[in-house]
Amino acid sequence: MNFDKRQGLLSWVFVGLMFALTATLGVLQYRWIGEVSQAERERLRSGLQASLVRLSQDFNTELTAACAALLPEASAAERDREKLYAGRLAHWRESTRHDRMFRRVAIAVPETNSVQLLMFDFSRGAFSPADWPATWKGIRERAEARLAGEPGGGWRGGFGGPPEGELAILALPRIQFPEPGGEPPRRERPVELDWLILELDLEYVRAGWLPELLQRHLGARGMLEYQIEVVPRWNPDQILFQSDTESGERIGSRADASVYLFEVQWEQLMRRSAPRRPGFDRPKGPPRLMPGGDRGGWQMLVRHKSGSLEKLVARSRIGNLVVTFAILLLMMGVVAALVRFTRRAQRLAELQMEFVANVSHELRTPLSVISSAAYNLQGGVVNDPKKVQRYGELIRNEGERLKEMVEQVLRFAGLKADARIEHPEPVLVETLVEDALRDARRIIEESQCAVDKQIPPDLPPVLGDPAALRHVLQNLLTNAAKYGGDGRWIGISAEVQSGDGNKQVVIRVRDKGQGIPPDEVKQIFDPFYRGRTARQDQIHGTGLGLSLAKRIVEAHHGRIAVRSAVGQGTEFSVHLPAGEPEQVDEFANSAD
The missing domain is CATH 3.30.565.10 (Histidine kinase-like ATPase, C-terminal domain)
Incomplete structure (x- = not known):
C-alpha cells in the first residue's frame, strides 16, 4: 500500500512538473509571438512603403518623360511654334503606351496685353485659337500677371492650393536663356517664350494607368487586400481615385503607408535649356504658374482592408496563439492520459500478479487434497468401503473444482471483449x-x-x-x-x-x-x-x-x-x- 501511495505521489509530482513546464513554455511562446508579430508588422509596413515609393517613381518618371517629349527647346523659331508642338505631340503618341494620358493639350502664348490660348484638336492633329475654359481661369490670371511683371503674379503654394479645376493640370514654361557673354551671369534674366498646358485625363488615370501600376508593384492581390485612395494634397476631402467604392469608408489619417504623386522633375526639364557655365544658377523647383514645393500634388493613401496592418498582424497573432495554446493543451492532455494509462497498466499488472498467485493457490489446494487421498488409497491406509467411497467423492469434487477453474480461465482467454x-x-x-x-x-x-x-x-x-x-x-x-x-x-x-x-x-x-x-x-x-x-x-x-x-x-x-x-x-x-x-x-x- 505504501508503495502504491508513493507511486501515485510520484505520478502527480510528474504531472505538476509537466504542467509548470507547459505554462512556462506558454508564457515564453506568448512573448516570442509578440516580438515576431511586431517584427512582421514593421516588415509589412516597410515593404508596403518601398512598393509605393517605386510606384510613385514610375508614375512621376512617366509623367516627366511625357512632359520632356512634348516641350520643345527654346531655340526653335516662334513662327513654327504650332507645328513644332503638334509634331512632338504626334511623335509622343506613337511611341508611348499611355497615349490617352492627357485630356487637353494647349499652348499659352504671351502677347502685348494678353495671353492667347491655342488648343490642340486631336481629330485634326493641329492647334487652333480657342477661348479659355472656365476651369482654367486661375491659370490665365496668373499667366497675365506674370506677363505684366506684377510682384504677386504667379501661384504661391502656401495659400490654400489651386482651384478644384486645376488639380490635374501642368503648366510648363518654354524658357530661353541669354547666350554666354555680356553682363555677369547672375544678372541674366531668362525669357518665358510660352507655356505648354497639359490636363490629365482622370478617367484614364483611374481606369488604366493607376490600376496597372498597382498591379505591377502591389501584386495581383494588392487590389484585393488593400484599400487605396488618391487625394489632392491641398484638399484631402476630395477623392481623385478610390479602389473600394462600395464600402464608402475613407482612409484619412489611418493609412498604413502613403506616397506623393503628380510631381514633375523640373530640373530634368530645365537641364536642356539652361546654359552650362560657371556662375549660372539653374532654376530650381516648378514654375510659378503651378504648385511648388518638394512633393507632388497628389497623395496616395493605402490601408489594409482588415482596418490596418496592426489589426492584420494582431489577428494573425491571435491565430498563432490559439494554435500554440491548443498544442500546449494537447500536450498536457497527452501527459495526463499517459499518466492515467500508466497507472492503469500498473494496476492491471498488479491484478495479474494477484491473479497468478490466486490461481496458483486455488490449483495447489485441490491438487494437494487429491494427491493425499490418492496416496492413502494406494498405500492401503483406508480399507473401509465407506471411507473409500468418501475419499472417492472427495477426489471427484476437487477434480470438478479444478475443471471449473480451468474452464473459466480458458473461457475468459477465448472470449473477446x-x-x-x-x-x-x-x-x-x-x-x-x-x-x-x-x-x-x-x-x-x-x-x-x-x-x-x-x-x-x-x-x-x-x-x-x-x-x-x-x-x-x-x-x-x-x-x-x-x-x-x-x-x-x-x-x-x-x-x-x-x-x-x-x-x-x-x-x-x-x-x-x-x-x-x-x-x-x-x-x-x-x-x-x-x-x-x-x-x-x-x-x-x-x-x-x-x-x-x-x-x-x-x-x-x-x-x-x-x-x-x-x-x-x-x-x-x-x-x-x-x-x-x-x-x-x-x-x-x-x-x-
Whole structure:
C-alpha cells in the first residue's frame, strides 16, 4: 500500500512538473509571438512603403518623360511654334503606351496685353485659337500677371492650393536663356517664350494607368487586400481615385503607408535649356504658374482592408496563439492520459500478479487434497468401503473444482471483449435457471443457503448460447452462496420488461450478505479484481467470474447491472433480449 501511495505521489509530482513546464513554455511562446508579430508588422509596413515609393517613381518618371517629349527647346523659331508642338505631340503618341494620358493639350502664348490660348484638336492633329475654359481661369490670371511683371503674379503654394479645376493640370514654361557673354551671369534674366498646358485625363488615370501600376508593384492581390485612395494634397476631402467604392469608408489619417504623386522633375526639364557655365544658377523647383514645393500634388493613401496592418498582424497573432495554446493543451492532455494509462497498466499488472498467485493457490489446494487421498488409497491406509467411497467423492469434487477453474480461465482467454454469438438458439429461462442451480448445487449446499426461485411459466425464451448463459447464472449463484454470509438465502427471479418497442427478459439473483462497498462497485467487473472482503476472508476465486459474465451477456446484446447496500445484500440483474414463444417450437421441429 505504501508503495502504491508513493507511486501515485510520484505520478502527480510528474504531472505538476509537466504542467509548470507547459505554462512556462506558454508564457515564453506568448512573448516570442509578440516580438515576431511586431517584427512582421514593421516588415509589412516597410515593404508596403518601398512598393509605393517605386510606384510613385514610375508614375512621376512617366509623367516627366511625357512632359520632356512634348516641350520643345527654346531655340526653335516662334513662327513654327504650332507645328513644332503638334509634331512632338504626334511623335509622343506613337511611341508611348499611355497615349490617352492627357485630356487637353494647349499652348499659352504671351502677347502685348494678353495671353492667347491655342488648343490642340486631336481629330485634326493641329492647334487652333480657342477661348479659355472656365476651369482654367486661375491659370490665365496668373499667366497675365506674370506677363505684366506684377510682384504677386504667379501661384504661391502656401495659400490654400489651386482651384478644384486645376488639380490635374501642368503648366510648363518654354524658357530661353541669354547666350554666354555680356553682363555677369547672375544678372541674366531668362525669357518665358510660352507655356505648354497639359490636363490629365482622370478617367484614364483611374481606369488604366493607376490600376496597372498597382498591379505591377502591389501584386495581383494588392487590389484585393488593400484599400487605396488618391487625394489632392491641398484638399484631402476630395477623392481623385478610390479602389473600394462600395464600402464608402475613407482612409484619412489611418493609412498604413502613403506616397506623393503628380510631381514633375523640373530640373530634368530645365537641364536642356539652361546654359552650362560657371556662375549660372539653374532654376530650381516648378514654375510659378503651378504648385511648388518638394512633393507632388497628389497623395496616395493605402490601408489594409482588415482596418490596418496592426489589426492584420494582431489577428494573425491571435491565430498563432490559439494554435500554440491548443498544442500546449494537447500536450498536457497527452501527459495526463499517459499518466492515467500508466497507472492503469500498473494496476492491471498488479491484478495479474494477484491473479497468478490466486490461481496458483486455488490449483495447489485441490491438487494437494487429491494427491493425499490418492496416496492413502494406494498405500492401503483406508480399507473401509465407506471411507473409500468418501475419499472417492472427495477426489471427484476437487477434480470438478479444478475443471471449473480451468474452464473459466480458458473461457475468459477465448472470449473477446467485442465478441458476438454467431448462432443463437432459443433457450427457456426456466430450463436455464434449473441447469445453473444444478451446476452450483455443491457450493450452495456447502454454504447451507436456501434458494427462493420465482420463475413465471409463461416467460418468452431468450436467444443465445445455452452453455454460456448457464455459466453466467452459475457464477452469480456461486458468488451469492460464497459472499452471502450469515444471510444463507439466495433469491432468483425473472420477469419481462418492455421499453422502446423492445421486450427483454430480466433475471435477478439476490443475496442477504454483507453487500459491496460503494468504492468497489465500479471495479467488480474488471478482470482479475477481487474485493477486500474476498481477500481478507480468503474466499476462493480467480477474479475472472464477473468480468467473464459481463462479456458473455454483452455478446448476447444484453447488459448486466448490480445494486448493493452494505449490510443489506446485493442484487445482480441480467437483461437479455426476449424472443418469441414460437421460436422454441420452430427450433425443436428443425432439430427433429
